[in-house]
Amino acid sequence: MGLIWLKHPVLWHSSRMPSGYDYSKMTPEQVQLLRARWHNWYTADLDYCHTIVGFLCAGIGTMVILHLISLYRGRANMRRASLTPQFAGAVDRFTAAFRYVTSAQFRFKPLGYYSPPLGSVLGVGSIFIFVMSLLLAVRPYYWPNDAMGHSPPLATRSGWISVAIMPFMIAFATKINFVGILTGSSHEKLQVYHRWTALFMYITSLTHTFPFIVNNIRMGTMTASYKTSSFYWTGIAALVPQTYLIFLSWGIIRNRYYEMFKKIHFIASGIFMAALFIHCNFRLTSWDYFWATLAIYGSSWLLQVLRTLFISAFGLRSSIHQLSDPDMVKVTIEAPLRFKWKPGQHVFLRFLTAPGLHPLSTHPFTISNIPSEGMAGKQEVEVVFRVHGGITKALQKMAMDKATSRVFLDGPYGGLPVSLRGYDRVYLLSGGSGASFTLPLLMDLAKGLRGGIKCSHINFILAVRHLDSRSWMDSELALATKLAEEAGATLAVDFYVTGEDVAGTQPEAGSDKNADGKSVSESMREAKSIDSVKKTEGIEFATHAGRPNLPEIITKACASELGGRLAVAACGPQSFIYDIRNAVAQCELDIADGYGRCQEVYLHTEAYDW
Structure with a gap:
């Protein structure tokens, strides 16, 4: 049996000299076809x-x-x-038409x-x-x-x-x-x-x-x-793991068993590539x-x-804290000053000494704070997340036990390709722990106000299940509000509480969909304001019962007489992002048609899952 791994001698490339043909058994037309471009086996590559x-x-x-x-x-x-609002010109309208394509999204409700x-x-x-x-x-x-x-x-x-x-x-x-x-x-x-x-x-x-x-x-x-022929069994050896990789990589399986999927995915990929390498011969x-x-x-x-080792050396010290909301946990990492990041970026954390966590696996988290100024030697990197299960559940147990762990810090990744400081108005919208993405953007804008940035109107909108879910960010919001007042800018902070009965209103179920499978905004088009506005460090924040009407919020922002250039940054569950994307897409069409009040609308979104 000629079952050999590779033909010998092993070369970089095989010959392009045609061989093995009996042209006497072919017609002239067949010979010509055999040698033609797109048909010639020896030049097919x-x-x-x-x-x-x-x-x-x-x-x-x-x-x-x-x-x-x-x-x-x-x-x-x-x-x-100049900060004077202008109407969209030809370039702005062309840009809006293109951004409609990058903003619009579809969904299939039954699935x-x-x-x-x-x-x-x-x-x-x-x-x-x-x-x-x-x-x-x-x-x-x-x-x-x-x-x-x-x-x-x-x-x-x-x-x-x-x-x-x-x-x-x-x-x-x-x-x-x-x-x-x-x-x-x-x-x-x-x-x-x-x-x-x-x-x-x-x-x-x-x-x-x-x-x-x-x-x-x-x-x-x-x-x-x-x-x-080795080509047949090596082809089968490559096709089997490739089939596994394709069918087990669909979201319904990947998301449900992600930790197991990730490990087996690398193993199957290695087998597939090795078998295919031999098959190509x-x-x-x-x-x-x-x-x-x-x-x-x-x-x-x-x-x-190399970057991870440069930043983390033999591991960075971290502390894990349970927040007032029983479903929220914060991890604080002591990072060297050589670690640089921008608001909205995320990192992958590898917990080296955490009980119950495998040190060979990494996990993505959004950095929830901005770099501190004037610190010597060390700086704090904070990540805040909601507990769901798996690693987040294990980290919550460590927080309850006052345990610590050394971590490898891999990153940063992602973030916004352009600065929001150049826009006249900025809307920051998030659902639940998505605030870990929008809060650093807000703090960056607030600190930039002292330097005279273009942005003069900021709206921070957060939908949470419980009032306590916002408590971890109260001090930052109070600071941002004070900085905005000192700079003469407008900062509006609105909370929407969706998971508990507030001020006599009846909220919906605590998920991103209701029993009818409707999206966030479809479920409640009107959110009622709470009579008693909560104060934090003397600063008042508007709080509402129910879910935010996201399309209405975006539409009003785009139709505002303030005009100018508007930026929207959002993070939340898929239905949350869906509503925002399509509302912005409609505004882009208005600008492209010449009817929009805004000169430009920029959108950046982050989702909970990839």
Whole structure:
């Protein structure tokens, strides 16, 4: 049996010199077809791989250009000398039309499914259409004459398309993400491209596999080919873990069993890549795409490890505290001053000495404070989160036991690509522990007011289940309010309490949907103000019973006579983000049509899950 791992001698590339053909058994037309572009087996890697690489690079290049334009507009906002509201010009209207695409979102109520933003849907859709067109446009799918080869054209091209997709699929998945650095997108926002390109690679892998099976069964050589050719069993060895990776990576499974999924995902990926490497067997330039994949993933992983060790050394001291809300916990980490972060960014924490937590796994948390000024030697990094289960439950137990742990700090990641300080008005909206994202943005704006930033109107809106859920941020909100008053700016803070009976009003169930499966804003379009406004350190904050009417809040903000440039930053459950996204998308259409009062609306959202 010829079951060998690799052909010998092992080379970088196999020869492009055609061999094994008996041209006497072919017609002149068949010989010409065999040597034509898109059909020639010995140049198929150049025809199909280079085409896929060129298309995906062109797509990334387009996003790089758009990101550079966005950065330029953001810096232009910071340099504006006048705060006089203006109406949208031609560039603003074009920008609004494009931002409609990046803002709008869809959902499928029966399954509770929320799509990625429309822009990502179009991006994924364009990749799918291009891949399928390249795969199916060229005819024939099978050779009309067995003398033309045992590799059906459909199988050949689909195999090369799969190999070409592979480096990009991995590039979209890494934490230190080179595509994200170029395009201004955080790694978690590129996960949608990682998942869908993995699915497209799986589809082309299947269309690579089955034509061989059909062809060999027709020729009566299936059993012999399997016993004598390593390509068949190595292909099966690659396809089995690939099938596992695809079907167990869907959100309904991934989110429910994430810790187990993450560990097995890496193991299955390693098996898949090793089997595929052997299966390709240095055919033409196939291994070049493995070296590219290794370079992308290896350099990203190495940079991540080196940065973590540079920041954390042998681990940083941390303390864990139970907040007044029994479902909220805060972790405070003593970090060196060399650790730098911006408001809205997140980190991955690896707890080294925490009982019940595996030191090999990392967990994402949003940094809930901003860098302190004038500290010597050390600074505090705080993360605040709601207890759900798993790691958060274990950390709550540690807080109750007054336990501590040393941690590795990996990050920061994410954040806003442009500063909110350049906008005339800013709306910060969050649901529950999403305030750990919006509160640092508020504090950054409040401190910037002393330096004369453009922003003069700030609205901080938070929906919580219980009144106690807001207590951990009261002192920061009081400070922000005082700084705003000193600078002559307007800061409005509104709390919406959804999980308990307040001032005689009857709230809804404590979840992001009611019994009818409606979204946050659909469930309660009117929220009633509480008569007794709570005071914190002499500062009054408006509190309401029920859920906020998010579309109405956004629509009124966009229709305000204040006009100017408006920024909206939000973090919360999917239904919360859905309402905000589509409300902003409608405002973008108004600006694009020339009817909007705002000159510009900028939107940035963060979701609880990726």
